[in-house]
Amino acid sequence: MQEFMALNRNLKLRTLTVFLTVLLGSSIGPNMTIYYVQYFGAFVSGFLLMVVSVAGFIAGLYGGHLSDVWGRKRTMLIGSALIISGYALAMLMNAPWFTNPYITFIGFLMASIGSSLADPAEQAMMIDASTIKNRKFVYALIYWIINIGVMLGAAIGGWFFRDYLFELLLGSVVVGIINAAIIKFGMSETLNMDNVHASSSVWSAVKSYGQVLSDKRYVLFMFGSIFAVVIYSQPDFYLAAHLTQSFHDYTFMGIHFYGQRMLSFMLVINTVMIVLVMNWINRYTNRWPLIRSFAIGTFIQGFGFAISFLLRDFWPLVMVSVVFTLGEIINVPSSQTMRADMMNPVQIGAYSGAFSATRPVGNIISGLMVSLSQFTNDWGMAGILMVGTLVAMGTIIKSAKMPAQFETETMQ
Template identity: 60%
Template sequence: MKEFMDLDRNIKLRALTVFLTVLLGSSIGPNMTIYYVQHFGSFWTGILLIIVSIVGLMFGLYGGHISDVIGRKRTIEYGQIAMFVGYGVAMFNNTPWYVNPYVTFIGFLLAMVGSSLADPAEQAMMIDSSTPENRRFVFSLIYWILNIGVMIGAAIGGWFFRDYLFELLLFMTIVPVINYCIVRFGMTETLIRSENVQTTSIMSALKSYWAVLSDHRYFTFAMGSVLASVIYLQPDYYLAAHLSQTFNDYSLWGMEIYGQRMLSLMLVMNTILIIATMGFVTKATAKWNLVRAMALGLFLQGGGFALSFLLQDFWPLVVTTIIFTTGEMISVPASQTLRADMMNPDKIGAYSGVFAVTRPLGSVIAGAFVSISVVLGNYGIAALLMVLVFVAIYLIARATHMTAPF
């Protein structure tokens, strides 16, 4: 508790905004795919989701740039306003007496624009407000709060989404207003103005990102992070396919556990373990070397998933869940701290924007695992994943030993 009370005010308030955003976002976001399939069909739903991803990627990059120009606070405020308008549009088009899925999509697209604009600025403010000494604790804390929000939000969505979508969207419209007020009146600007004058133009943004990509150390770290995200994303891709096809049904307390339920159970266990033991793991690894912690964490996480690809029974998969969750708790704070330490203080927003690209790129590779599994099989995919684990560790470790260009 003392560590938390000693944190900068911005970080404390950020913990609250993260919880509120993730709580309601997790109750609606994952279920919108089902909503779109019901109204547009599977083919067009896939197209719409691709559009959302591309728009999110573009505005995430732009948000990272303008947070270095106009400031973190203003960028976050603009993002919250866009989210308010977007969710408001979606809400008014999903009333008990009127439903328009086409305008609903536009509303959610606008909300994605706002979220993507704000995210790099929020990440930059976190780094600005923390110190090298408390940064690992800060990232662990936010990660812990995020998991609590996801768990509660997923439960709310599963229970209320179908029959109370309008009410959920109403609350989603209120959350950006609350967050806007917290940022506007509670947080302080953390951007230290650079002597290099920049503008909010697209050309200025491209120049800013070219400078980031010219930082070979950070570029190497980002490439390693792309591969690390492939590991983290496996539950959404090959692990889901593997369990749905090969899991041996199991009876637990009279309830039938089949492939899809086993995946859900593993994810629930993952979240509960993080919530229950994250504090202990953070304290136990507080004095560890960051690179070694990251390497061990990625090895355990990747190894846990690779073993899961080779198993088909309930209890062995429970053990692998404990293994990859332990690795996740060790690697995530360490890698985020390393990332923050590598950023040019004058361009933290742009650096955060570049890092936002790593997850979409990782999802493309993770999706390819499902396709090539037809040729490689379970053992081949498990071996390929471990190759990526070692390459990711090598790239991230190599980046930490390169000379900073600033």
């Protein structure tokens, strides 16, 4: 508690906005694949998810540049406005008396663009407001809060998404308004605007990212991170589709589990484990070299998800949830540490924007997997994921062994 109270005000408020955003987002986001599959089919749904990912990729890149030009706070507010508008549109299109999945998709596309636009600014503000001494604590705290929000949100989504989507979307609109108010009236700008000389033009953004892309080590790390995204995003993509189509309904302790509810239960297991045992496991794995813990954790996580593609019954899926969660617990601290070591602190916005692009690119591949599943079987999808796992391990390990391409003396 003493460490938390000593944090910058922006960081304290950030913990609240993260919790609220994740709480509602995790109750809706993982279930939207199921929503699209029900209305459009798996093949079309895969391409729709790729459209969202492409838009998020572009928005993340431009948002990273804007956060270095307009400031962190202004960029975050613009993103919040898009999020609120998108959720409001989706809410109206899923009212009890009216449903339009086509316009719903547009609403979620807007919200995704807003989230991607704001993300680099949020990451940059966290770095600006923290120090080398407390940064590890800040990231650990945010990660813990995210998982609390995911745990509660997954439970809410599993039990209410199918029958109360309108109410969940209404909650998302309210949360978006609350977060925007916190950013507007509670947070202060952390970028020194006196040192800003670049413009917000697209060409200026291109030049900024040209400098980032000249850092070969960071580029290789981002390439590997794309495939790491493919691994941990599976609950939002192929795993969700697989459980919807293939899970054998099961009743446990009077609760009826169908595909969507099983997915939510697996996410609850994942988050409960992270909240309860992550510190204990990290005390042991902290003695490992970063590369070893990353490699072992990533392999276990990828292998666990690949095995889940082959399973259709309740208890085996419960067991494999424990496996891929163990891998996540091992690899997350090491991968975050390696990423922080590779980021040039004098270009925080651009580096953050460049890295934020790895998520939508990874989601594009994950969306393509959903479409490809129509032409292959579960074994084929498991094999594809394991290939991606090996690519992630090989490229990130190689990048971690390369020397830095910027002056470390510029760091705080």
